[in-house]
Amino acid sequence: EIERFINEAEYGVIYMNLGSTVKDSTLPTEKLNDLLSTFRKLPMRVLWKWDGGVISNLPRNVMTLRWFPQYDILKHENVKAFITHAGILSTIEAIDAGIPVVAIPLFGDQYGNAAALRDIGVASIVEYRDLRKEFLLDAINEILEPKIQQQAKLVSRLWHDRPMSALETAIYWTEYVARYHGAPNLAATSLQKPWYQQLQLDVLAFVALVAYILTKVLCKIISVCCCSCCGNDDKRTYNEERRTKRVKFE
Template identity: 45%
Template structure:
């Protein structure tokens, strides 16, 4: 028995990884999508070193925080519902805004804690790094010469498909910042193509080129181009899942782990539980997430929602960051913070009004709660269209909402038939061979076991575009075809001269 226990301890020790995690982006919702994975890795015996702006409130075994200084400007200081122009900013201005965030990330290379990492004598087995709007920190993968895995908190960004040779054909793959479903009209396919090219061009000019310059200044002139380092990425864990986001072409090195943030519901605070339990008709939950402050609602639109909610027989839980709400109806309860997932999984919660953030969408889908979505920014429009196409929600245009269409949308999702659709979507979303968390950890350990798992990459990774698109083959075949045509033409002409020489000569004389 002692020998068996000793063997178990030895195996556990041998399989323990020291993992460096680089999460320099300042978005809290991004970190929230990775945090459960990092905690679970530590819980399973791996040593996890995390560089981010979001340290744990309480120390955890085998989890070590390295806190980055806060960015001078982040998304929570910019996104105000009073001045977001909706769809236009999503398609054309969001990529520009992301270049500004990229600048903030690259500046973090100059922080002392990052400089110390460059000089560290720590021996890591693996790097986890967020892929978002810049590759500045990717130089650490080159310096440490170890495998690295990309993390994406959302549907893959337009500039990430190429480094994994994932097909992003705009004929049927909606762009990250578009407002399109899988089945697009001609005009939508045209715009989707334009937006895709526009995003890739902006990234190259304002993220990739400056990022390479700053990375070389930090890591040294011998640093290869960041895009070349990125081509050696072992794996990408993507926070989406086909049952919700739609089925698109994938490659073995891109793994869908949507719902990885979802755990088990906890007991609700007594005041919230009492409010929900005592509602005979059920409860509607309303939250605009962590990046959009609820009290930044334009006054007229807030009053529209208040009047629409007052017409319901249901009670409403409204995440509202101020102490008071002028004109609050009696059937509405406000609170600065609410345990969203625990609320959504309560059986008496009948609908969710939200902004379309991916974490909230996956929580609602997991709990089988239909959603009224009012997308505001970034990937929220794409998330909303995917949810609507899957039967889990309806979309409202925040810029044109009225009291009546808010009330009508709520009535639609509160219908038992719609609830059944949401439950069917939930069943599809949860029906997997392994949980999202187990899937993510399996593939992380797989990459470590197989020394970076280069066999997961297709031969298309790093291939010149003219080869990938078969332009050289097409050109060769055209040359062959034209050559055959020319040879056939002149051969036929010569034969005609031999067979009908007199006729040919007479024709020339005439």
């Protein structure tokens, strides 16, 4: 059913999934209405992972389910965009599949992931407070531009261009560690240092000593200057007193 829905989409498909932590059904009514109004304006079909009940005014171009095979959907050639919360797994899958993203970060690492996607030219960010029809439509239209679509495909090629696949790399290093009994040659040299060096207490002690010496020298200089000033004042006062007595005597 999902495959048929995607294949029969004349203008392509947008996939939307805001993750499993935040429930879409808890969206405020005004934001939910803005989402539905946005989807209704699109010529494309929309797959939306929706965890709530039946939506009474659901547009005809939208299919909602509680779960979708996300990676398989993103890999389909007729899927053009991904509306996501920019969680780390969704971010990786979007890059792997070469799909541009409308990121709606909600908390945690999602803001950084969304910014990283935008920096490499494959995403447009819509803040949750700006989740309104006009902003969402602008973001969707932006990532549907051929330039963004091509950039997403390029980033995907760069992602896949490696000597070994991610799975083969993980297998190789796991077996490497097993062959060499934990691979102590790969351990950080800091593990062999004394605990006070690991905590950089020696560095802190040196800094504290230098600060102490500079403080003492500065205090000594200030003390000498103050004494010199006070001595000059006393001498000046003494000379004035002698001059006054001489005038009185004369």
